[in-house]
Amino acid sequence: MMLDCGLRTLIVVFCLVNIIRGQTAPEGGFLKREHSLVKPYSGNGMTMPFWDFRDNAMITNNFIRLTSNHQGQLGSVWNKQPCFLRDWETHVHFKVHGGGRTLAADGMTFWYTRERLTPGPVFGSTDEFRGLAIFLDTYKNGQQAVTFPQISAMIGNGSMKYDHMGDGRLNSIGSCLASFRNKDYDTFMSIRYVKQRLTIQIDVDNQGKWRECMDVSGVMLPSGYFFGVSAATGDLADNHDLISIKTYQLEIQRTPEEEAEDWATVLPGIKFLKPPIDNVDDDGKGDYRNSSVSGSKMLLIIICGLLGAGICIVVGYVVFQKRQEQNRKRFY
Structure with a gap:
């Protein structure tokens, strides 16, 4: 009887623990x-x-x-x-x-x-x-x-x-x-x-x-x-x-x-909205990985790219002209 009572008490306690x-x-x-x-x-x-x-x-x-x-x-x-x-x-x-x-x-x-x-x-x-x-x-x-x-x-x-x-x-x-x-x-x-x-x-x-x-x-x-x-x-x-x-x-x-x-x-x-994340490497701290580029940064990248391309064209043209002059001197 005592064992049965003790078992019932344990069951009740277990249920209460799971409830709370x-x-x-x-x-x-x-x-x-x-x-x-x-x-x-x-x-x-x-x-x-x-x-x-x-x-x-x-x-x-x-x-x-x-x-x-x-x-x-x-x-x-x-x-x-x-x-x-x-x-x-x-x-x-x-x-x-x-x-x-x-x-x-x-x-x-x-x-x-x-x-x-x-x-x-x-x-x-x-x-x-x-x-x-x-x-x-x-x-x-x-x-x-x-x-x-x-x-x-x-x-x-x-x-x-x-x-x-x-x-x-x-x-x-x-x-x-x-x-x-x-x-x-x-x-x-x-x-x-x-x-x-x-x-x-x-x-x-x-x-x-x-x-x-x-x-x-x-x-x-x-x-x-x-x-x-x-x-x-x-x-x-x-x-x-x-x-x-x-x-x-x-x-x-x-x-x-x-x-x-x-x-x-x-x-x-x-207040501090940043680009969203994939949760593959999310640390759960609200520290968001940059996954996109803002409009101002993209514009700057495009301008730098165009300037770089222009410089390459000018340098290439100058080098081409010098080589043409050297070839003409070689024939005269």
Whole structure:
């Protein structure tokens, strides 16, 4: 009897450890219920407190299935309350799985945007958005030398289109490899925004600890935008399951000048935008490798090339003339 009781206790402890693993509250963080989505999801009937859902999204007791393993689906959940927190951290517990071992599509996205509940071609949500998008992409469209699945981030200004054929590469502010598909354990992502610094971490290796995906400074995100998660399938498909969203308010020391700033009127953008990267040699630090040449540099290169060609022509002509004179003297 004592052995049986002890075994049951161990099982309960093991289950509790697995439930809280990867979702420990950040130091100094306070859970904001109005921006969090946890079980039980439904209040009365098919409604959720603080959250809306649409399209193919389906609520179950244990998860919210944004899309099932069928072609041509899309689904999303969106926070009803705009977020006015200056500094925050959000933990997303998710699961992506399906019948395909290597080929699947399309993926899911975490949003912090002005727009909400608007379906569209970008992983189930609208293009030309304003705010932050973090893409968990499972299908490679472009020809660049990258490995999938991958996670990438983009800051939209309301007119910028998502780069579908390049898998977001032209718009990316950072990316990392993340093998999160078809895992028999829990997978998590952490998004932290503090003093214009965006840090994305993942726990997809069953290690019970965060691993940095990207860390980018100079990110401008207004307050008053909405959190959301969407997913989509195409000719290939996957189950995209959302298990929980936990958002924490962070207590960060600020100067009086910083406190006086009005972040509701800030335009979304990034101060130190550099050319995007392939994630083959990405160190996940937001230190982007130059992969393109600016217009001014290209113009300078062209001018130098033309000058060099002109000098070569002049020198060649002079040498040719001298040789002609020498040949004429040789005959007279």
